[in-house]
Amino acid sequence: MPKQILVVLSEYGYWGEELVGPVEALDAAGYGITFATPTGRRAQALPPSLDAEYIDPPLGRSVTTRDMARRARELDESSRLDNPLSLQDLVPERPYYSSLNHLRELEEYNRRLDAATEDLVSGFDGLVIVGGSGPIVDLANNERLHELVLAFTAAEKPILAECYGVAVLAFARDLESRASLLWGKHVTGHPKEYDYKDGTGFIGVDFNMGPPPYPLEYILRDATGPEGAFHGNVGKEVSVIVDFPFITARSTPDSLPAGQLMVDVLENGLRRHGW
Secondary structure, eight states: OOOEEEEEOOTTOBOHHHHHHHHHHHHHTTOEEEEEESSSOOOOBOGGGGOTTOEETTTTEEOOOHHHHHHHHHHHHSGGGSSOEEHHHHSOOOOOTTSTTHHHHHHHHHHHHHHHHHHHHHHOSEEEEOOSSHHHHHTTTOHHHHHHHHHHHHTTOOEEEEGGGHHHHHHOBOTTTOOBTTTTOEEOOOOGGGOOSSOOOOTTOSOOOOSOSSOHHHHHHHHHOTTSEEOOOTTSSOOEEEETTEEEEOSGGGHHHHHHHHHHHHHHOOOEEOO
């Protein structure tokens, strides 16, 4: 049986190349891919990520080649992204502590959560969280996705996160300990130098948030702690870190090598790369 990968996309816009990279690497390995979004709405690529003429302000150059723009557009318009799974339908929602019968509701929640995560983890060999500005809105603090990350981590199955998708790993925490899963780990992600002053926007909203609402680098530095590290690798063309079970990618050009490294993790047992 070919390995199966669950790929989670924001409904507020993903960066085209950051989907193309992992998908092409996983396709080449013969893996099956299933897509999911927070509520089951079809994901869409951010328009700048499909435009080879778009100049990325922090880098002062285009970050999308004409060939990549074509490949990203073809994937974005393909039927592959139709009818994604809904995290809202798959994973239950934790009850408020103020609910009238909290203890019984919490017991029921935990029963449903155990069944849901067991089914998903047993059905998939790895998890991918695609980047872009959209994950800031509906993935970073998505508790249903956090539960999946916790379950895949406990099962020692690899998780690839890109760009602002890496924030999910920092915020996915067990509510008993509140400790970061990244504590003591080495990761990369969107560094401060890459942060924009006027954003690339979001799908489905009529405003531009401007700068990102949080500096991801600072969050990751705090989450990894003194025995781990954030690696921005500013000035280097590629930044991908493997510290099992996590594969983290900084930005657009890191997407294909990150996908290839995930295959290396699954096929060859790779546990460390990039530092």
